[in-house]
Amino acid sequence: MSVLVGRDTKLLVQGMGGAGRFHTDTAIAYGTNVVAGVHPGKGGTSLRFEGTTDASGVPGRDATYAVDVPMFETVRDAVAATGANASVVYVPPAGAADAILEAADAGLELVVAITEGIPVQDMVVVKRALQGTGTRLIGPNCPGVITPHACKIGIMPGYIHAGGRIGVVSRSGTLTYEAVKQLSDVGLGQTTAVGIGGDPVNGTNFVDVLTMFRDDPATEGVIMIGEIGGTAEEDAAAWIAEHLDKPVAGFIAGTTAPPGKRMGHAGAIVSGGKGTADAKIAALEGAGVVLAPTPTDMGAAMMDAMKRAGRA
C-alpha cells in the first residue's frame, strides 16, 4: 500500500522541454507508466525514450526499455486518448499556473507541479480555482512524489529509495533525499515520499498528507521535514497531537536563519517574529514528535520514534 501514486498511476507529462524530457526518461527508466505528453506544437507526434532500466525501480522488467510517448496539444485530448489519471507539470513559471488549471479542467485527480518560481498571485488564483474540484495539487516548487518500486513522479534520484514502512512528507527537496536515504540505510524504507514544496501558497499541506498516511495501513510511522516561515508546521503539530497515533519523527531547517531574509524558497522567511524554527520545534515536541537535532540524525530519530512505540 501507499498513498497518491502506485502501479495503477498513468502519468501525463505537461511541458516536454529539456527538463521535462530528462525527468520523463528517468521516470520511465524507474518503471513509471508514462502514457502521454502535452507540449504546444508537438501534438500528433511521439517522443521515444530508451535506455537501461533503473534496477531500483519497478521489479521484473527487462534490462532495457524503449517507449514511444504520444504527444498532444491539450490535456483534455491526452486524457481522452490515453486514460491518464495523473499529471506532472514541468512547464516554465510563466505558463505553469495555466497548465495546472488545464489539468484540473480535464478532471485529473492528481497534479504534481515541479516548476519553481511561479508567481505567488498565480498560485492564489489556482488554489481558489481548484476548490470544489476533485483535483489534488502537490507542489509547486517540489521534488514530486514517489512510491518506491512502483511509481516515481518528479526529480528525485530513484536509487536512494527502498520500499518500507515510513511515510515521508517535506517542504524541502534535498532534505527529503537526506531523510529517504537514511530511512533506507537503517532498514525502515518508505511507503511514499511526498514533497509538498517550498512556496508560500501550495496545493497540499502537511496535514493533508499526514491524514493520508494515517489512513494508509502500510504506513507505520511518519517523518515530516519542515522549515522556517508560515505556520504549517504548528498546524501539523496540533493535528498530530489530536489525530495521529502512529510514531512521528521530524526535522526543522533554519534555526540559524536571520530574520527578514528569504532563505532561497519563497516561503522560507521569518518575518515579524513569526515562523521561527524554535516555535515550530517546540510545537512538534509538544505533540510528541521525535526531533532530529541535525539532518544527519533523521533516520535515527525515526528509528527512535518507532522503538518508543514498540514498532521496531
Add this chain to the structure above:
Amino acid sequence: MKIHEYQAKRLMAERGLAVPEGRVATTPEEAVAAVGPLVEAGGSSVVVVKSQIHAGGRGKGRFVEHPDLAGVNVVTDGVEGGVPSAEAKVRALAETMLGSTLVTVQTGETGTPVRRLYVEQGVAIARELYLSVLLDRATGRNLMMASTEGGTEIEEVADATPEKILRETIDPAVGLADFQARRLALGLGLAGDAAKNGMQFMKALAAFAAEMDTDLVEINPLVVTEDDRVLALDGKMGFDDNALFRHPGVAELRDEAEEDPAEREAGAYGLSFIKLDGSIGCLVNGAGLAMATMDTIKQVGGEPANFLDVGGGATTENVTAAFKIITRDPNVKGIFVNIFGGIMKCDVIAEGVVEAVRQVGLDVPLVVRLEGTNVELGKRIIDASDLDVVSADDMKDGAQKIVEATR
C-alpha cells in the same frame, strides 16, 4: 524586490490611489526647485523633505554625521516667510541630508547613504490610519489589514492592542467586496466623504496588490485630511521577483545601490546567496539543505559565513561563480561543499569547484560531501584533480571536519 517611497507613490498615482504631490531630488538645486510648484499646487506652505532609502523607520532615524537630524523633516518656514523662506530651509536640509548616512531600526548600525530626497506637499492631517495588503499563507489569499493606529509599527500594535487590527481576506475571484470595504471603514470610524474616499482607496489598493504582484504593500500612515480626503502619506512596497517578467516598468525601478553587491552578483548567476557573519563558507544545493547545513555547522561549534543555494539547474559556470563569491569574503576561513544531487548532478558541482580553484586558487581548507545523482563520477573528478580536499561521509561529518580544520 523593494522600491523607494517616491516610486511607490508614482505607481499608486498612476492607478488612481490618492497621494500628496511630490518631486524627487538628487541635488539641493532640484530640491529647492520643487518647493515653489508644490506650494502653488497644494495651497499649503508646508513641505516635507524625506530621505529615500529602502529601509523603514526613517522618521525616527538619525544621520551618522548629524546625530540631531531626522531622516524626515517637516519645513514650516514658508508659513510666515513665504516660498523664499521655505526654499532656504529646504536647501540647508538637502545639503546636509544628501550624501549623509542614515541609521534606522532597519538599516543596522552602519546605516545607508542617502542619495535621493523626496520633497512633498504638507497635508492638513485629521487622522492617521494604517492599511496594508499582504499574503496570508494560512488561507492562500491576500489579506487587507487596517488599523486606527497609523504611524505606529504594526508589529507593536499587534503586540499591545491586537483588537485594533482589522482583517479582511480577499477572494481572488471577487477582489475586496464592497461590504468588506464598508466593514473596514466602519471599524476605522470613517464617515461621510471620508468613508467614501476610504472605501475607494481600499478597493483600489486590493486590486493594485493582485494586479501588480506585490508581496507587501503597506500604507503607514494613510491619512484623512481635514477636508475628508484619504491619502497615502507613506508607501512601502515589495514585489514578487518571480512576477517581474510581466511588469517591466516595475523591474526598471530596481535600485542596485540599495542591494548587497555579493547578493546581487549571485542573483545574476541564478544563485540564492545571503551573507552572514561567520567564518565557514557553504556551497549547497537546495534551500532546505542549505539552511540545514548552516544549522549543522553551528551545532558542531562553527559559524556559517553565508547561505548559498546553487539551485537545481546550475552549470559548471554557475558553480564556479558561487565558489568565487564565497572565497572573496575575507572572513571565510574554510569552505564546506554539501551536495545531495537530485536534479543537480554531482559531476557538475565537482567540475565547477575544480575549475574555480584553478582560476582563483584556494588558501583555506575545503571539505566536500557528495551524494545522489552521479556521485561516483563527481568523486572521480575531485580525486583526479590535485586539489587538497577532505572528503566527508555525511553532512554532520563534513561540518565537524570543516570546523576542526578552521580551528
